[in-house]
Amino acid sequence: MREASHVAAPGRPAAPFRRRLLRQRLPVILAAVLVLTVIGPFGTFQDLRPLPRLAYWGGLILAGFAAFELLVWIALRVARGDARRWGRVVGAAALGVTALETVAVAAVEWSVRGHDFFSVTGLLELALYVGTITVLVAAVPVLLELRERGLVGVAPPPSLSTAAPPPGPAGEPRLHARIPARLGRDLLALAMEDHYVRVHTALGSDLILMRLRDAVAELDGVPGLQVHRSHWVAAHAVTAVERRPDGKMTLLLINGLRVPVSRSYAADVRAAGWLERA
Numbered sequence: 001m002r003e004a005s006h007v008a009a010p011g012r013p014a015a016p017f018r019r020r021l022l023r024q025r026l027p028v029i030l031a032a033v034l035v036l037t038v039i040g041p042f043g044t045f046q047d048l049r050p051l052p053r054l055a056y057w058g059g060l061i062l063a064g065f066a067a068f069e070l071l072v073w074i075a076l077r078v079a080r081g082d083a084r085r086w087g088r089v090v091g092a093a094a095l096g097v098t099a100l101e102t103v104a105v106a107a108v109e110w111s112v113r114g115h116d117f118f119s120v121t122g123l124l125e126l127a128l129y130v131g132t133i134t135v136l137v138a139a140v141p142v143l144l145e146l147r148e149r150g151l152v153g154v155a156p157p158p159s160l161s162t163a164a165p166p167p168g169p170a171g172e173p174r175l176h177a178r179i180p181a182r183l184g185r186d187l188l189a190l191a192m193e194d195h196y197v198r199v200h201t202a203l204g205s206d207l208i209l210m211r212l213r214d215a216v217a218e219l220d221g222v223p224g225l226q227v228h229r230s231h232w233v234a235a236h237a238v239t240a241v242e243r244r245p246d247g248k249m250t251l252l253l254i255n256g257l258r259v260p261v262s263r264s265y266a267a268d269v270r271a272a273g274w275l276e277r278a
Contacts, residue, residue, distance in 0.1 A: 024144040029065050032137045033058045042129060047113050056112065061137060064101045068138060071096045090142055097138075098131040105130055175199075175218035178208050187222065188237040188253055190215050192230040200257060225272055227251060228262045238274050 036057040039045065044053050071093040106117040106126055117126045176185055179199055186202040192212040198205050199215075208215065216232050223235040233251055240252040241261075249261040249269060261269055269275065 020144075025065070025141045028140045029061060029137070033061050036061070036133075043113075052112075056108065060101065060105060060108065063104060064097050064134060064137070067100050068093055068097045068134075094131075094134055094138065098127055098134050101130045101134065102127040173218060173220040173222050175215055175220075175222075178210075178218070180206055187219075188234050188255055189257060189259060190232040191259075200253075200255065202255060225265065225268050227265045227269060228260055231259050233259055235272065235274075238277055240277055241269070241275050243275075 033054070037050070037054045040048070040053055044056060048056055102123055106123060109115040109117055109126075117123055172185075175187075179185070179187070179201065182203065183199070183201040183206060184203045187199070188202060189200040190212060191198045191200065193207065195209065195211075196207045197210055197212050197215045198207055212230065212232065216226060219232075224233055224237075225235070226232045233253065237253045237255070238251050239254050242250040242252065242258075244250075247263070247266075249266060251259040251261060251269075251274070253259060
């Protein structure tokens with residue numbers, strides 16, 4: 001269970017793929033195809049009429065775009081959202097696309113214009129041209145994607161800090177020092193999201209870069225229970241408990257959140273008397 005939020009962990013985009021595709025990638029790709037068709041670089045203006053030239057550049061650019069997306073998708077399965085690996089992900093994808101497109105262009109040039117690039121020198125020369133176009137066409141979509149994922153051009157919010165919090169007022173839980181002031185101090189729940197903890201208060205939620213068990217330790221005795229390996233809930237936040245025929249339970253919180261209770265923590269929920277809440 002995750003609450004909808006505008007805050008995404010670094011490496012994870014906030015907008016869905018379809019929206020990023022339509023708003024960020026396709027306009028750049030189509031503009032690149034149009035420009036290359038009009039100017040006709042590398043002799044295509046002299047050798048090809050407008051429609052064949054459009055098909056030539058449109059086919060190559062769209063094929064390169066598809067290959068780039070596929071290679072990035074594969075690389076991301078390896079990087080698993082690790083921001084430190086993004087440079088290698090993008091670089092490997094660019095090199096892979098350049099290699100694949102070089103062979104593709106060599107084949108197209110052979111069949112369309114009769115040019116033979118199938119030699120070491122020819123392929124290296126072609127790779128230089130293809131690599132240049134790949135970088136120019138991919139630069140804007142890649143920068144937009146990295147910005148969407150919060151990896152460039154966006155300063156991390158203060159709450160995404162692993163530094164130890166400063167001492168708070170006497171008797172106040174240490175975790176309160178990590179929670180942004182705009183969220184107040186009425187803590188309702190904690191939810192683990194990858195390497196982050198989402199802190200839910202009566203005023204909203206935000207992410208903190210830390211482990212859930214460390215966040216629970218910094219509560220310093222705030223009344224509540226860990227009800228799942230990924231969730232902790234404050235005692236006063238529970239308004240009702242839903243029980244299913246299979247014995248599974250879900251907690252309903254005062255802010256509308258629904259938190260699952262795992263079987264290993266069900267006995268603690270019963271012992272706390274939360275089942276009697278209306």
